[in-house]
Amino acid sequence: MSIAGKPSIQSLLLDEIAAHLATQNERPYRAKQIIDWIYQKRVTSFDAMSDLPQELRKRLADSFDFTQLQTVRLLGSKDTTRKFLFRLADGNLIESVLIPASPSLYGATSDRRTICVSTQVGCAYGCKFCASGLDGYTRNLDASEIVQQLLAVEKESGERIDNVVFMGMGEPLANFDSVVRAIKIINAPWGMEIGARHITVSTSGLAPQIRKLAEEPLQSRLAISLHGATDDVRNKIMPVNRKYDLTTLLSACDYYASRKKQRIYFEYILIAGINDAEEQAHLLAAHARRLGAKVNLIPYNNVEGLEWSRPSRERQERFLSILRGHGTVATLRREKGHDIDAACGQLRLQTKRSLETAPASAD
Numbered sequence: 001m002s003i004a005g006k007p008s009i010q011s012l013l014l015d016e017i018a019a020h021l022a023t024q025n026e027r028p029y030r031a032k033q034i035i036d037w038i039y040q041k042r043v044t045s046f047d048a049m050s051d052l053p054q055e056l057r058k059r060l061a062d063s064f065d066f067t068q069l070q071t072v073r074l075l076g077s078k079d080t081t082r083k084f085l086f087r088l089a090d091g092n093l094i095e096s097v098l099i100p101a102s103p104s105l106y107g108a109t110s111d112r113r114t115i116c117v118s119t120q121v122g123c124a125y126g127c128k129f130c131a132s133g134l135d136g137y138t139r140n141l142d143a144s145e146i147v148q149q150l151l152a153v154e155k156e157s158g159e160r161i162d163n164v165v166f167m168g169m170g171e172p173l174a175n176f177d178s179v180v181r182a183i184k185i186i187n188a189p190w191g192m193e194i195g196a197r198h199i200t201v202s203t204s205g206l207a208p209q210i211r212k213l214a215e216e217p218l219q220s221r222l223a224i225s226l227h228g229a230t231d232d233v234r235n236k237i238m239p240v241n242r243k244y245d246l247t248t249l250l251s252a253c254d255y256y257a258s259r260k261k262q263r264i265y266f267e268y269i270l271i272a273g274i275n276d277a278e279e280q281a282h283l284l285a286a287h288a289r290r291l292g293a294k295v296n297l298i299p300y301n302n303v304e305g306l307e308w309s310r311p312s313r314e315r316q317e318r319f320l321s322i323l324r325g326h327g328t329v330a331t332l333r334r335e336k337g338h339d340i341d342a343a344c345g346q347l348r349l350q351t352k353r354s355l356e357t358a359p360a361s362a363d
């Protein structure tokens with residue numbers, strides 16, 4: 001629902017548009033025509049849908065919103081990670097990141113372009129190491145605001161996205177319905193047409209919602225932000241662990257993996273002196289083996305105002321080799337976009353005032 005109180009056309013599924021048209025005695029094929037204008041021809045108004053009768057275009061505009069994200073700022077260059085700052089219709093700001101080919105990224109092979117999308121304005125979960133939680137939570141995005149991030153980034157960059165990670169601002173599983181709806185549109189052959197194996201949802205560990213997601217008829221992937229192999233470590237850095245402890249979380253993961261017959265990912269940020277002890281590596285390997293999970297190690301990215309740092313390269317490699325020594329499938333990521341604060345965990349709300357001095361630009 002938009003602020004004008006009308007549903008957004010980009011949050012509807014094909015059969016929902018068809019059902020709406022049926023109530024108006026419109027021909028069924030009109031729904032596909034409308035969808036093609038949005039996702040194939042990429043028009044930005046009902047008025048541009050030139051093969052629909054004028055009068056139908058007007059009725060659609062009366063019933064639905066057709067908004068676009070407004071690009072406030074674009075950072076980065078064509079060969080590097082690009083960060084897009086978007087303004088929503090109600091003035092709130094969100095960010096998306098376009099990441100060029102990166103073989104170690106979820107679902108990505110060497111020539112893929114990955115978008116990292118936001119699911120909320122801010123985040124309520126307050127992980128101690130993360131920029132997105134620093135300014136608290138404002139609101140959920142609706143499905144169209146998630147889908148619009150893909151449409152806007154493809155339009156701005158002129159490139160086609162073929163991999164999506166729900167790892168921007170916000171906790172996706174705290175905005176369950178809109179995220180599931182957005183995945184359906186992103187995955188649909190009539191929509192963004194991105195294969196489910198190339199869509200990855202990341203969660204800080206909302207165990208009940210992981211179980212709920214397991215019941216959805218989706219084949220998208222799941223990544224768990226683990227960041228600690230014991231309750232002790234997780235409690236220190238992730239308040240969510242006090243609600244759903246490690247045993248509860250891992251049992252939900254187990255359920256998901258077996259129900260979906262899928263391998264899940266554990267994300268593990270390496271933070272010096274916090275979670276990089278060798279013992280953590282041995283325990284992490286044990287969890288991964290039990291669940292058949294893959295581990296992605298991510299050296300911590302500096303966040304202004306936070307005192308954490310990444311361990312030395314040698315220590316990162318040591319952690320990796322312990323995992324591999326146990327037979328765990330693991331990668332150590334070299335972050336892209338570190339320099340423009342676009343790497344995971346560096347997305348944060350910015351005050352409108354700081355933006356007034358920053359015109360939209362691409363460099």
Ligand code: SAH
Pocket residue numbers: 129130131166167168169170171172202203204224225267269298299300301302303344345346
């Ligand atoms: N809320 C979800 C998805 C968004 S966070 C989640 O927590 O999984 C996306 C990823 O970035 C998570 O794995 C998160 O833990 C990680 N991240 C957060 N802060 C980071 C930082 N400073 N350096 C590296 N990764 C970070």
Ligand code: SF4
Pocket residue numbers: 123124125126127130131132133168169170171204225345
């Ligand atoms: Fe929220 Fe994820 Fe950041 Fe934690 S890591 S504060 S859940 S966005």
